[in-house]
Amino acid sequence: MNAIADEAIYSFGIDIGGTFTDVILHRGSDGQSISTKVLTTHLDPREGAIIGVRQLLEQWPIPPRQVGRVVHATTLFTNALIERKGVPTALVTTAGFADSLEIGTERKFDLYDINIEKPAPLVPRELRFEVEERLNARGEVVTALSQETLAAVVARLVEQRIESVAVVFLHSYLNPVHERLAAEYIRKHAPGVHVTTSYDVAPEIREYERTSTTTACAFVKPLAEGYLRGLQNNLRELNIGAPMFLMLSNGGLTHLEEVLKNPIQMLESGPAAGALSSAFFGKLDGYPDLLGFDMGGTTAKLCLVEQGAPMLAYAFEAGRTKRFMEGSGLPIKISTVELIEIGAGGGSIARANSLGLLNVGPDSAGSEPGPVCYGRGGDQPTVTDANLQLGYLNPDFFAGGSMQIDAPLAGHAIGRLADQLGLSLVKAASGIHILVSEAMASAARVHIAEHGRDPRHYSLLLTGGGGPVHGYCVGRKLGVKRLICPPSPGVASAWGLLVAPVKIDRVRTLQTTVQDGDLQAVEQSFLELEQEARGVVQESAVQHQKTFVKRLAEGRYKGQGFSLIVPVPDAALGNEQGRQALIEAFENEYRRKFSRAPSNLKIELVAIRLSVHTEDLIEEGLQFPSRSGALAAVKQVRKAWFEETGGYVDTTVYNRDLLGSGDTFNGPALVEDAGSTLVVGPNATCSVTAHGSIIIELH
Template sequence: MSAPHLALAVDIGGTFTDVVVLDQRTGRFHAHKELTTPDNPARGVVTGIARLFAREALACADVGRIVHATTLFTNALIERRGARTGLITTAGFRDTLEIGHERKYELYDLHLPLPEPLVRRSLREEASERIGPDGGIEQPLDAGSLRAAAARLVDKGVESLAVVFLHAYANPAHEQAAGRILAEAHPGLPVSLSSEVAPQIREYDRTSTTVANAYIKPLADAYLGRLSTDLRELGLRAPLFMMLSNGGLTHLEEAQRVPVQLLESGPAAGALAAAVFGARSGLRDLLAFDMGGTTAKLCVVQGGEPLVAHRFEAGRERRFTRGSGLPLAISTVELIEIGAGGGSIARLDALGLLKVGPRSAGSEPGPACYARGGTAPTVTDGNLLLGLLDAEGFAGGTMRLDAGLAERAVGEVATEGGLATAEAASGIHAVVNETMAAAARVHVAEHGRDARDFALLVTGGGGPLHGCEVARRLGIRRVVCPPAAGVASALGLLLAPARVDRVATLARTLDQLPPEALEAAFQRLEEEAGAVVAATLGPDVPREVRRGADMRFAGQGYEIVAALPPGPYGAASLAPLRDAFLAAYDAIFTRRPPVQGIEFVNIRVSVSAKPPGSSLEPGLAAAPTPVGQRGLRIEGKLVPVPVHARAGLVAGARLQGPALVEDGMSTLVLPPGAVASVEANGNLVVTLPGPRQAADTPLMEHAP
């Protein structure tokens, strides 16, 4: 019997579940798209795997590892579908969730909507105990008050508990004791301790993160347990790994312990894939643009790596306004999500203006053209009427699109707006493109960059469809479309390293912190993170260790994250540590305040290791496949344009726009004047016409 040589990836999105199998010996892969099953996401996963394995005659016994990403937990948090959660805090701190940061994200709005806490006040209790900021015990834990508080919450039907004691980041002894007491008093009740979930300073952020973890923990336990069972029944015995929000992998037990780390796992995989495919074309500064059926995501890749943030907001009251959501102290690939996907619904607002999204038809009932009961006009319906989609080969041929139903749905909004159906379809396409481009402009500007300095790498089922037009609106001249772009996020799961981030609070100035104590603190975090990596990929896999810290000038209220030189640290390390902070500060603010003292707030460690067998075969043909034609609406007229099969392209080939390139999972639209080059690595690199060459009217929009 041969050793397992297949790696399996599953990425659950709002509309489709993507399944990819990679042969680690040859680098070849096979992909399948299955409609997501919202009532039981595991059912769609199992169905998709079974269909792909049957189609390609693959054996479950040949699978050596399974990697999974899902938006299930993010959606549960946003839609408030988590467990009935209780919170036990230090006496006097019951209202931390309501007090928050004590500031308004829009100063002059008298009717400002604030994010509603995940735990209402009646489900918050207090325990008698107190630990000081230096870690000293000021009041011992009263076990009786803890038991009484937990009993009252259990009587109220609480299904999960969060325990957040004051200054537990400095000394977790009371929380650890509380965990043992609660496990004995209420066996089987999930308990989340802040000292394990978010062991860092700032009471509101730590409380919010721990509560969110407790809120989704029963859901994560149930879903991951059910999925593991279903995979075993299918014949898959390989270990199951989970993608984390920071772009790394971890084993199942760690994911179930701290599921809040999984919130942005799907988008993180797409950003990783973009970095890998961009590097194959020698591009290290990219905008990773992924458009699926429900949302579009955009991430800045600088120096070959996606930007990682150490703070995240869930469920924002105002999508693009910082401070309007629930703060979560987790490491996550920094990206922006836009309510614009293939299922985004078009409508006329009160002024008669065409709007698209953020409401989506999802997978049930889906766009009207899916013929699954949907009647609202969506982006996919509009794209079908414009000739951008192949009705017979959509989603790899797994479903047939109904143009008649699409015309009926789009026709209703057209009639309401006094437009022809074709004009309404063009309008839907144009509006969703501008929505995505506008969000991208803001996101890039917030990082102090100009979008024109980047190439745009497109993934997802809708990324190649809309990418060139979004790039044109941003002033970007180069667009990269990788192989199997429609399932690139799932491919990213197989390319991702195992990565674990750990954080600890020091809150000491640099001159007051002995280098030996700093080194000991870093080594402790590295050992903890290294143990998780070893449990994921094995003890002998080579690891990369990175150190960082949240630092600030003494007296400042907020800190920045600075990358630090590698250890070990000694007396000679003070100057390099100071220089690392100053370089990071100068890069953001360009000027320094007249202050000499520098303070460490939190220290951070990232330990990562690359899994074996993560190379990809480009999948180019030895000879070109014959080219067909399809009618495409260009400047309001139906024009026959060539259709190229992606699998039939040869290295070095050049394609002239207007044209379509199909690979079953997605379609790349080349506008007039664009030139696409086929690289030996499988990437399609599109050069768009400059401002003087570009047509006055975008590809899919009607001339005035």
């Protein structure tokens, strides 16, 4: 239905961020591409996306029918959760369990905070309705679903004009019969109400996490349907009839209808695209182990990439009340690229706090009104305004010259802040740059240490509009020896969309012991999940595209309250060889994480997970044309500030588009392209790879 032809001539990638919307158009015949950055239109994000698409269609006047696919990522659904701007949502649950969202896990994320603030449930108490029904822990029906209590609940849903409802019944992950009956009844007697069942969203044990995930999905589902179908219609108005694919939080793509069933899968789609881009470009130049650092206008993200792939997690928290405190957010049970995200971007606002000290972020000027230098009404100095004063940004070439920048206006705003702090203008501007870089480096240290890694063993790959500007400072603070700046770093997340594989994850709860349980039944469950996932992948993949299957098992030693997720060996689980291989895989992972494993306890499986994905789509067709060379690339020499020198120094400015493979140059230097500026300090040497990346060696 949605599969695309092998010879798709053009592909669009559209990534909507908090400040900028990035659009890229790739030509499959010769691997060339063009891109643009447009200010995000928050009242209707589709507007900015379509403006970008129109701009590229004018730049390359191609027949729209030659566009083979459109790939999209957005932060819209994440923002809707954080800002509580979804639709009025109700919860229908088993009698006695309406308060599971309030009770949570009964765990305080901060033991010593007497004023602890837990995240408020998305569904208020008055919109949580109980129905008589009950399954036991084996999935057997104890109390049949009461038609009478369900009818009364549906009448109240209609009376209160609820737009979306989550159905979460006890132990339905083992047997969805009651959830499906209830969903069918609601759809029949309350037409127009969006219905979301936990079995279709998170068929896993742990009631609170499952309920939280399902209500979050229901909260954004009508918003997702209106937005995504509206964007598809906007594209069709441009005569682009190509199928639209969406980036999922797990770093894979799928088709529109699959996302509309479960839009919570897109919650981290934008950051996932950036992580994929980092992995892709690092692997392309022979650096499979790296830290992907992506800084935009609103946030900065960092992810660990090992052996050419971003690390994955199988749960995360949205809308934390305390950013770095586990347990302070809404638990969401989905597969996602594992990363750390902080409120530090080009639009982060700088101010003096109550002690007269400098603070930066986490609030951002975004795109409306944006930094002071945009001249759109912003009056609070931001990181971008500071970088402009430090000489890093070219006011005549901001966003490739597509935006008019008012440098004096930004200088006045920084000057006002400097007066409040009792500092000179340059001290205030440099303080902003250093402080926001240190905030990112500190968050990165915590994230890396939690995984038992040493940042000095990794390269730092810089993407986003702000990543190349701050990468040198962040890299020095982390102690890394090498920075990598890929081609077109400002639109790298959009690039990530184009190189992403089609990927579908599935999970099923199983409870059995590995040593003496029925692993033949586990093998059969894997085969069933694989068949289901392959069916979805085939609807999204290029014809004849090769697919791969990855099996994972979630288990624990019997009696433990936490579990580990380990890869399942290739041997079939139905025989003794497969059983022993799984035991060995779990014990090895346990030793890696905790140094030793108990020898006399049985391993209990909790769930199985399966992923089906395709190969990267355009890696072989990606081309970077030869350039003129470093000497021809020199644009000018201008003053730029660096911490090592303690002041402004003459800095060579290069045109990124004219740098050629094999070129070398030394810092201090600035390398400008349409989407970003690479800042290279005095103690660094640079070289350009055959694929267009700039490698910066720090000394």
